Amino acid sequence: xxxxxxxxxxxxxxxxxxxxxxxxxxxxxxxxxxEVWLKAxxxxxxxxxxxSFYTWLRQITINTFLNDRRASGLKSxxxxxxxxxxxxxxxxxxxxxxxxxxxxxxxxxxxxxxxxVSRVMDALGDLTPQxxxxxxxxxxxxxxxxxxxxxxxxxxxxxxKALFRAVLKLRQCLGVGMEAADYEPHPVRKSC
Amino acid sequence: xxxxxxxxDNLVDLMFDELDFATxxxxxxEVEACAGCSAQYRSFTATLxxxxxxxxxxxxxxxxxxxxxxxxxxxxxxxxxxxxENVTTAKAPTESVSFWKRLLTTxxxxxxxxxxxxxxxxxxxxxxxxxxxxRPAPEPVVLAAPPASTQExxxxxxxxxxxxxxxEKIITQIVYVPRRRSTTTGGGGAAGGDNPRRQxxxxxxxxxxxxxxxxxxxxxxxxxxxxxxxxxxxxxIIKGSSTREQ
Numbered sequence: 001x002x003x004x005x006x007x008x009x010x011x012x013x014x015x016x017x018x019x020x021x022x023x024x025x026x027x028x029x030x031x032x033x034x035e036v037w038l039k040a041x042x043x044x045x046x047x048x049x050x051x052s053f054y055t056w057l058r059q060i061t062i063n064t065f066l067n068d069r070r071a072s073g074l075k076s077x078x079x080x081x082x083x084x085x086x087x088x089x090x091x092x093x094x095x096x097x098x099x100x101x102x103x104x105x106x107x108x109x110x111x112x113x114x115x116x117v118s119r120v121m122d123a124l125g126d127l128t129p130q131x132x133x134x135x136x137x138x139x140x141x142x143x144x145x146x147x148x149x150x151x152x153x154x155x156x157x158x159x160x161k162a163l164f165r166a167v168l169k170l171r172q173c174l175g176v177g178m179e180a181a182d183y184e185p186h187p188v189r190k191s192c
Numbered sequence: 193x194x195x196x197x198x199x200x201d202n203l204v205d206l207m208f209d210e211l212d213f214a215t216x217x218x219x220x221x222e223v224e225a226c227a228g229c230s231a232q233y234r235s236f237t238a239t240l241x242x243x244x245x246x247x248x249x250x251x252x253x254x255x256x257x258x259x260x261x262x263x264x265x266x267x268x269x270x271x272x273x274x275x276x277e278n279v280t281t282a283k284a285p286t287e288s289v290s291f292w293k294r295l296l297t298t299x300x301x302x303x304x305x306x307x308x309x310x311x312x313x314x315x316x317x318x319x320x321x322x323x324x325x326x327r328p329a330p331e332p333v334v335l336a337a338p339p340a341s342t343q344e345x346x347x348x349x350x351x352x353x354x355x356x357x358x359x360e361k362i363i364t365q366i367v368y369v370p371r372r373r374s375t376t377t378g379g380g381g382a383a384g385g386d387n388p389r390r391q392x393x394x395x396x397x398x399x400x401x402x403x404x405x406x407x408x409x410x411x412x413x414x415x416x417x418x419x420x421x422x423x424x425x426x427x428x429i430i431k432g433s434s435t436r437e438q
Contacts, residue, residue: 001268001269001272004268005261005264005265005268008264009261012257012260012264013251013252016252016260017247017250017251017252020250021247021250030260030263034263034264034267037264037267037268038267038268038271041268041271041272042271113249116242116245116246116249117246117249117250119242119246120242120243120246120247121246138208139208139240139243140247144210145210160204160205163204163208164201164204167204167207167236167239167240170239170243171235171236171238171239174239174242176235176238176239176241176242
């Protein structure tokens with residue numbers, strides 16, 4: 001178990017940040033990432049070394065995320081998450097209580113950083129869980145379309161389309177660089 | 193020919209480096225040449241940059257990790273204890289129980305098309321069997337023995353053979369029988385009137401020959417003219433008869 005804990009420390013930061021982007025709530029992210037480690041610990045015998053340990057661990061992570069999404073499918077998860085995020089954001093703005101954020105250099109940077117994080121988290125919250133997971137796997141993990149489609153069990157075309165929509169929606173929600181883009185060929189529906 | 197729509201469909205692929213060398217070079221050239229596509233591309237990269245910046249800000253500080261390790265260590269220790277308990281309790285049952293349990297819980301990996309085909313065959317055969325069972329059975333035909341004599345009746349063995357009739361068929365056939373032509377009397381009477389003497393023996397002969405077939409009314413009356421009785425009489429005594437007759 002000690003050896004496994006040592007191995008876990010190599011990837012725990014990466015895994016926690018991924019879970020944090022996916023859940024957008026600190027407590028949920030901690031819980032989900034630890035659940036991934038528990039599943040990996042239980043399934044350690046099934047690891048045959050055909051892929052790298054992190055690839056194997058990432059597949060467990062994806063499955064856990066998908067199962068978690070299914071388990072909390074019809075409840076108003078988004079509202080709960082957003083409320084929780086508002087709380088953590090308020091905490092971060094008021095004091096240094098929020099332990100995940102790096103210590104800012106000054107008050108102005110604190111406010112700016114908190115504002116940016118909240119905007120990005122809100123924008124991620126506007127994506128569907130599938131779009132969010134595909135965007136995170138592509139952007140954070142650097143997986144190819146084929147790897148993502150194989151991991152999620154969908155086609156490459158569907159993965160590409162979901163990523164394209166996710167980026168469009170993020171851009172729309174963040175409003176970043178829109179002053180430079182006057183031309184909008186594919187208007188994004190508000191509902192999607 | 194530059195097509196903004198087609199180019200902008202490739203912008204995300206260009207941003208995530210998912211294009212091959214030739215396509216990447218072509219799309220890059222088109223983006224640089226078109227102001228609208230260039231603005232789109234810049235907005236996409238700016239979006240990703242904002243996400244990166246937020247992600248960097250969310251990276252936990254070092255003081256956070258000890259409590260995370262403690263929590264994870266506790267959960268791992270708990271899971272390890274549960275696993276050890278499971279291993280211990282799994283070895284306890286007798287071998288026979290574990291054998292049956294293994295037999296009943298064994299699963300085999302089957303390809304999905306094969307499993308679907310097997311399931312279809314099973315369902316089709318079940319439906320066919322149910323259909324055959326629901327159909328009424330044909331009534332058996334009992335062939336009884338013909339009425340027998342007393343000895344046969346006394347015989348103990350009467351064999352009944354049941355033959356199932358799959359389908360009954362009635363065949364109707366019309367049989368045509370040639371009608372018997374009635375005998376005409378006109379021609380024969382005219383010939384007999386000319387020479388009755390010659391006609392007699394022929395008619396007698398005809399009367400003898402056809403005595404069984406024709407009715408007595410049809411026979412001509414015998415003509416005794418010219419009959420000469422015999423002058424001698426031969427009497428034959430048959431020996432061996434009774435004494436009175438001799």
